[in-house]
Amino acid sequence: MLHRRLPGTDLDLSVIGMGCWTIGGQYWGPTDDTDSVAAVRAAVEHGISWFDTAPLYGNGHADTILARALGSHIHKVVVATKVGVRQDGVGPEGQDGHAHSDLRPAHILADCEQSLRRLKEPLDLLQVHWPCEWGTPLSESVGALERLRERGWIRHWGLCNYEAEDLRLARSLGPVASLQTPYSLLRGEFEAELRAVCLEGPVPLGVLAYEALCRGLLSGKYRQPPRFAEDDMRSWDERFEGEAFLHGNRLAQDLAAIGARLGVSASAVALGWVARQPAITAVIAGARTAAQVKENARAAALLDKEKVWEVVDKVRGL
Numbered sequence: 243m244l245h246r247r248l249p250g251t252d253l254d255l256s257v258i259g260m261g262c263w264t265i266g267g268q269y270w271g272p273t274d275d276t277d278s279v280a281a282v283r284a285a286v287e288h289g290i291s292w293f294d295t296a297p298l299y300g301n302g303h304a305d306t307i308l309a310r311a312l313g314s315h316i317h318k319v320v321v322a323t324k325v326g327v328r329q330d331g332v333g334p335e336g337q338d339g340h341a342h343s344d345l346r347p348a349h350i351l352a353d354c355e356q357s358l359r360r361l362k363e364p365l366d367l368l369q370v371h372w373p374c375e376w377g378t379p380l381s382e383s384v385g386a387l388e389r390l391r392e393r394g395w396i397r398h399w400g401l402c403n404y405e406a407e408d409l410r411l412a413r414s415l416g417p418v419a420s421l422q423t424p425y426s427l428l429r430g431e432f433e434a435e436l437r438a439v440c441l442e443g444p445v446p447l448g449v450l451a452y453e454a455l456c457r458g459l460l461s462g463k464y465r466q467p468p469r470f471a472e473d474d475m476r477s478w479d480e481r482f483e484g485e486a487f488l489h490g491n492r493l494a495q496d497l498a499a500i501g502a503r504l505g506v507s508a509s510a511v512a513l514g515w516v517a518r519q520p521a522i523t524a525v526i527a528g529a530r531t532a533a534q535v536k537e538n539a540r541a542a543a544l545l546d547k548e549k550v551w552e553v554v555d556k557v558r559g560l
């Protein structure tokens with residue numbers, strides 16, 4: 243497994259990390275905790291050295307499964323978690339339990355304290371889950387994150403889902419360690435201004451890419467638009483419908499054909515492509531089974547196959 247240093251930190255990350263949203267057991271249809279524990283253990287076995295989780299993922303359930311699966315091994319891997327989302331809002335259609343971002347210092351402190359209880363670690367990387375919806379000035383949130391670092395509760399802090407302007411402001415206010423952002427063969431908005439901001443300065447900002455498999459669409463496993471369980475958010479994700487599905491699936495089938503010649507799946511090709519892109523430190527691959535994790539980890543061995551990537555770039559341009 244190839245490792246890369248998160249710039250400006252002491253964190254070495256396998257180029258493929260495991261994302262824990264699915265194993266949280268919410269928004270991805272039914273999950274099985276036994277499969278989830280096996281998936282986490284398979285990740286370690288196949289050289290994956292870091293895990294991305296969040297309080298939001300099953301309201302702490304992903305953390306609980308991660309801690310259970312890793313046991314004392316949790317000290318040997320990097321755990322990246324998140325902060326700043328509350329689940330006590332009212333949704334646009336009046337529903338209770340709506341998730342919304344609260345980045346007031348008091349909430350950052352309380353949220354981090356809960357994560358420490360579940361993960362029982364100084365947290366390697368604490369990432370703001372998404373920008374503030376409550377009007378807290380960024381400087382106040384950055385101050386709170388720095389205080390957590392000074393207390394030794396966290397080792398580094400980063401941001402998720404920030405746009406170029408706010409990211410630049412955050413970088414001027416404190417030592418941001420990373421940006422987590424969506425990026426895939428189907429989703430290239432990172433390539434505009436955001437990537438340029440990450441590359442600014444004497445030390446570039448580490449970038450952790452998510453949704454590199456387009457929630458499973460780029461695995462190439464679908465023959466027709468899938469029908470998901472009602473509690474699986476993909477049942478209302480338009481990328482799994484109509485022309486968007488056909489477009490994504492055509493690309494996935496091309497990746498599957500490229501992968502077949504190398505003895506790997508479309509998933510490994512899709513993940514490998516993202517891992518090779520300028521500014522990307524590592525890719526987060528979500529998974530629900532040990533078999534998926536094993537397949538995803540194989541992406542790391544493809545990165546130096548220049549001819550393969552020329553073909554993938556051509557296929558992406560179609």
Ligand SMILES: NC(=O)c1ccc[n+]([C@@H]2O[C@H](COP(=O)([O-])OP(=O)(O)OC[C@H]3O[C@@H](n4cnc5c(N)ncnc54)[C@H](OP(=O)(O)O)[C@@H]3O)[C@@H](O)[C@H]2O)c1
Pocket residue numbers: 260261262263264270294295371372402403422452453454455456457458459461463507509526527528529530533534535537538
């Ligand atoms: N910071 C943020 O706001 C944010 C947002 C989203 C995600 N993330 C992070 O990124 C991680 C990845 O999630 P994502 O939404 O980006 O999804 P993704 O990685 O694009 O897709 C993950 C899903 O694809 C399917 N899959 C994975 N490997 C496969 C394989 N080898 N073969 C076939 N199917 C496979 C699995 O679902 P099925 O088996 O059900 O098909 C899996 O749950 C999350 O777990 C989370 O850690 C962060």
